[in-house]
Amino acid sequence: MAQDPWLLTPGPLTTSLTVKQAMLHDWGSRDAGFIAINDRMRAQLVGLIGGEGVFTSVPMQGSGTFAVEAMIGTFIGANEKLLILINGAYGKRMEKICAVARRACTTLEWAEDMPVDPALVKVALQRDPAITHVAIVHCETTSGILNPIAEVAEVVAAAGKRLLIDAMSAFGAIELDSRKIPCDAVAASSNKCIEGVPGLGFVLCRIEALQKTQGNAHALVLDLFDQWQVIEKTRQYRFTPPIHCIVAFDQALAEHAAEGGVAGRGGRYRNNCRILVEGMRRLGFETLLPEKLQAPIIVTFHMPADPNFQFQLFYDKLRERNFVIYPGKLTVADSFRIGCIGRLGETEMTAFLDAVAAVLKEMNVASGAPARKAAE
Numbered sequence: 001m002a003q004d005p006w007l008l009t010p011g012p013l014t015t016s017l018t019v020k021q022a023m024l025h026d027w028g029s030r031d032a033g034f035i036a037i038n039d040r041m042r043a044q045l046v047g048l049i050g051g052e053g054v055f056t057s058v059p060m061q062g063s064g065t066f067a068v069e070a071m072i073g074t075f076i077g078a079n080e081k082l083l084i085l086i087n088g089a090y091g092k093r094m095e096k097i098c099a100v101a102r103r104a105c106t107t108l109e110w111a112e113d114m115p116v117d118p119a120l121v122k123v124a125l126q127r128d129p130a131i132t133h134v135a136i137v138h139c140e141t142t143s144g145i146l147n148p149i150a151e152v153a154e155v156v157a158a159a160g161k162r163l164l165i166d167a168m169s170a171f172g173a174i175e176l177d178s179r180k181i182p183c184d185a186v187a188a189s190s191n192k193c194i195e196g197v198p199g200l201g202f203v204l205c206r207i208e209a210l211q212k213t214q215g216n217a218h219a220l221v222l223d224l225f226d227q228w229q230v231i232e233k234t235r236q237y238r239f240t241p242p243i244h245c246i247v248a249f250d251q252a253l254a255e256h257a258a259e260g261g262v263a264g265r266g267g268r269y270r271n272n273c274r275i276l277v278e279g280m281r282r283l284g285f286e287t288l289l290p291e292k293l294q295a296p297i298i299v300t301f302h303m304p305a306d307p308n309f310q311f312q313l314f315y316d317k318l319r320e321r322n323f324v325i326y327p328g329k330l331t332v333a334d335s336f337r338i339g340c341i342g343r344l345g346e347t348e349m350t351a352f353l354d355a356v357a358a359v360l361k362e363m364n365v366a367s368g369a370p371a372r373k374a375a376e
């Protein structure tokens with residue numbers, strides 16, 4: 001079988017052979033074997049945030065956005081109000097979810113290359129006492145920026161408000177300990193840093209908070225309270241679960257644990273990120289973000305200034321060499337992105353850099369350097 005392309009993307013991403021092989025079976029949704037796998041998966045996810053006994057894991061069929069929408073629709077009641085901290089497309093998406101679900105919300109916005117500022121969050125909470133909840137994206141995949149989640153959580157807790165986290169692209173690779181970071185809910189999905197296949201979102205919910213959400217949800221399928229109650233009582237899903245995805249996810253969680261959990265997985269990604277950034281800089285490319293703001297998840301590079309550089313051609317030629325990269329999503333700068341996550345290591349990152357060098361040569365591009373800013 002030909003080697004699948006290496007996905008240097010923020011998910012779906014490259015998965016291990018064993019994760020793919022886990023799907024080569026059929027299960028009934030009431031099968032005892034599947035039920036045991038589902039129970040184990042739920043318990044392991046709670047363990048990843050140190051939430052044993054305090055949090056419960058509510059799986060949600062669908063991609064990550066289904067989990068985020070379920071989180072907002074379930075946790076924000078009709079008379080409550082959400083403050084959304086936005087520095088990229090995923091924060092914006094939460095604002096859109098509030099509009100569709102008719103939830104009261106207000107926003108604070110930063111440029112895509114700026115982290116959320118906890119001091120401004122504090123001021124916003126003082127100014128608007130109607131706010132009951134705050135939502136933040138842990139790693140904004142739009143740019144790859146890491147938001148100061150601990151500092152924001154502290155400000156939110158001090159103001160007596162509740163925190164909801166879209167941890168999607170960081171979950172399992174960047175520590176998020178619920179004993180240190182007070183929050184009510186953490187949403188993520190199967191196909192990012194845990195390295196499963198797409199199809200399952202999940203929300204880790206503080207039990208004491210989830211218990212108060214009955215009747216809040218704006219959609220039957222996205223009701224985390226109901227999903228939780230039914231799974232707890234019957235160990236069954238209300239609607240067909242993505243069984244193959246869950247079984248593969250269980251295998252991916254076992255591989256995550258074998259790699260040393262969050263520390264081990266994060267360590268490999270940090271190494272991938274370092275190799276990538278160093279290698280691309282040698283070729284003249286420049287990152288959008290300075291080191292201290294960069295999460296080891298996905299890296300945004302400025303578009304090269306060389307007139308021979310055409311992104312589509314660059315993309316296609318890398319694809320011919322079996323590497324898939326990601327277009328940019330920024331409004332602040334013309335850019336493209338390269339992921340560090342998935343079943344990739346030093347060998348693949350180095351081979352990727354060799355491919356980039358070869359493609360630049362073919363395109364007759366001398367350097368990946370972007371245009372100089374006028375002030376420089």
Ligand SMILES: *Cc1c(COP(=O)(O)O)cnc(C)c1O
Pocket residue numbers: 010011063064065066068090137139140141166167168169189
């Ligand atoms: C991937 C991602 C999501 C979910 O996207 P889906 O396409 O619905 O899986 C949400 N938030 C962030 C920060 C993400 O990276």
